[in-house]
Amino acid sequence: MTTVGASAADGATRHDATSLEARFQRNIDRDRRIEPRDWMPDGYRRTLVRQIAQHAHSEIIGMQPEGNWLTRAPSLRRKAILLAKVQDEAGHGMYLYAATETLGVDRGTLTQKLIDRAQKYSSIFNYPTLTFADVGTIGWLVDGAAICNQVPLCRSSYGPYARAMVRICKEESFHQRQGFELLLTMMAGTAEQRAMVQESVDRFWWPSLMMFGPPDDASPNTAQSLRWGIKRDTNDEVRQKFIDMTVPQAEVLGVTLPDPELRWNERRGHYDFGAIDWDEFTRVVGGDGPCNTQRLATRRRAHDEGAWVREAASAWAAKHAERAR
Numbered sequence: 270m271t272t273v274g275a276s277a278a279d280g281a282t283r284h285d286a287t288s289l290e291a292r293f294q295r296n297i298d299r300d301r302r303i304e305p306r307d308w309m310p311d312g313y314r315r316t317l318v319r320q321i322a323q324h325a326h327s328e329i330i331g332m333q334p335e336g337n338w339l340t341r342a343p344s345l346r347r348k349a350i351l352l353a354k355v356q357d358e359a360g361h362g363m364y365l366y367a368a369t370e371t372l373g374v375d376r377g378t379l380t381q382k383l384i385d386r387a388q389k390y391s392s393i394f395n396y397p398t399l400t401f402a403d404v405g406t407i408g409w410l411v412d413g414a415a416i417c418n419q420v421p422l423c424r425s426s427y428g429p430y431a432r433a434m435v436r437i438c439k440e441e442s443f444h445q446r447q448g449f450e451l452l453l454t455m456m457a458g459t460a461e462q463r464a465m466v467q468e469s470v471d472r473f474w475w476p477s478l479m480m481f482g483p484p485d486d487a488s489p490n491t492a493q494s495l496r497w498g499i500k501r502d503t504n505d506e507v508r509q510k511f512i513d514m515t516v517p518q519a520e521v522l523g524v525t526l527p528d529p530e531l532r533w534n535e536r537r538g539h540y541d542f543g544a545i546d547w548d549e550f551t552r553v554v555g556g557d558g559p560c561n562t563q564r565l566a567t568r569r570r571a572h573d574e575g576a577w578v579r580e581a582a583s584a585w586a587a588k589h590a591e592r593a594r
Contacts, residue, residue: 270329271561273277274559275348278531279368280519284342287578289308290310292308293307293308293309293310293313293383293580294337295494297426297497297498300424300498301426302426302427302428302431302528303426303427304354304428305371305372305428305429305430309333312493313497313499314372314373316490316493316494316497316499317369317372317427317430317499318369318372318374319388320494320499321368321369321430322365322369322374322382322383322388323389323391324365324384325362325365325366325368325376325379325389326363326379326388326389326390327367327390327391327394328358328359328362328363328557329359329362329390330383330388330390330391330394330564331358331391331394331569332355332358332359333394333564333567334396334397334403334407334560335351335354335395335396335404335407336354336355337398338351338398338401338403339351339355341401341541342401343401346403346452347401347485350402350447352511354408354444354447357440357444359466360440361437361440361592363436364436364437365430365433366379367429368427368433371429373421377579381432383565383568384532384565384569384572385567386556386565389554390512391413392476392479392480392550392553392554392558393411393473393476393477393479393480394474394560394561394564395553395558395560395561395564396473396476396558396559396560397559397560399472400465401465401578402452402455402462402465402467402468402469403469403472403473404448405448405449405451405452405455405466405469406448406450406451406452406466406469406470406472406473407448407473408444408446408447408448408449408451409445409448409449409452409479409487409518409522410448410470410474410477410515411448411473411477412441412444412445412448412477413445413448413477413479413511413514413515413518414477414481414511415441415480416438416442416445417442417482417511417514418507419434419437419438419441420434420438421500421501421502421507423435423438424433424498424500424501425498425499425500426499427453427499427500428495430499435470436486438451439501440452446565447524449518452466452522452524453521453522456522456524458521463523466524467520467524467525470519470524470525470526470527474526474527474528475545475546475549476507476553477511478511478512478545479540479545479547479549479550479553480506481504481505481507481508481511483504483507483547483550484504484505484545484547485503485504487547488503491503492503494543499552509539509540512531512539512542513540516531516540528542528543529543530542530543531543537538584590
């Protein structure tokens, strides 16, 4: 009798789980938002934590390449612009870590996973900023790519993530315009400045295309993320959108994009482009990029040196909680 009862209970549990999952998928299909207190499949939660954490890490690590130029910006105006942008990136990271906390994962755990190399961040931030033109190129290309990737996430099925992305995208759009304005100013300057811009674009063009992730036929998570409404477009779709958007902007700037196969395809209504070096992408994501070691060492050092601040904040919170009791 015990065995029969247990089997019946197991069957009921499976039936309940199937019913919950069916209801969850119906809500996704009807374009309804999933909120933290709603039931969600474990796989959905894990996918969100992985994606949002990677996004948050990218914002925090992404402060380093441009932070490299904070003390060397050529004017007070450029320094103020750059300071504001780096501050915005820190805020984006905090919004996104807060979104992961609604899924039951605290930011301290995620930070530890990052510095232990258990979680990744965008490959683009493992490339060095060798000249001040790189500040403009990152704004134009890297933030431009981020906008193409992230605007659809404002309609992501998970409420806290989608709402965070609305503000982040507004600020990223401003950063992209700032970068374009800086490059436009330099292209109106000396021959040396124009050459500096072109050299910077040559270095960042292909890594910017890699930001969207591997091609669709080699992306293991895209199909499920689309079914769950976490993503709205495939990697290749947003990559194509970015290229179509950027080529006319390059013409306005007067720079040449370093792809001899880049040309308009009248039949497709899109630009054709050359082959991306996915071996390089895999190598950089795997930790063998120009600045991987430096980026993580800097993040680890900041985390260690900030331990006393976290301890003081925890002590203050505990004291006030005790007083409230």
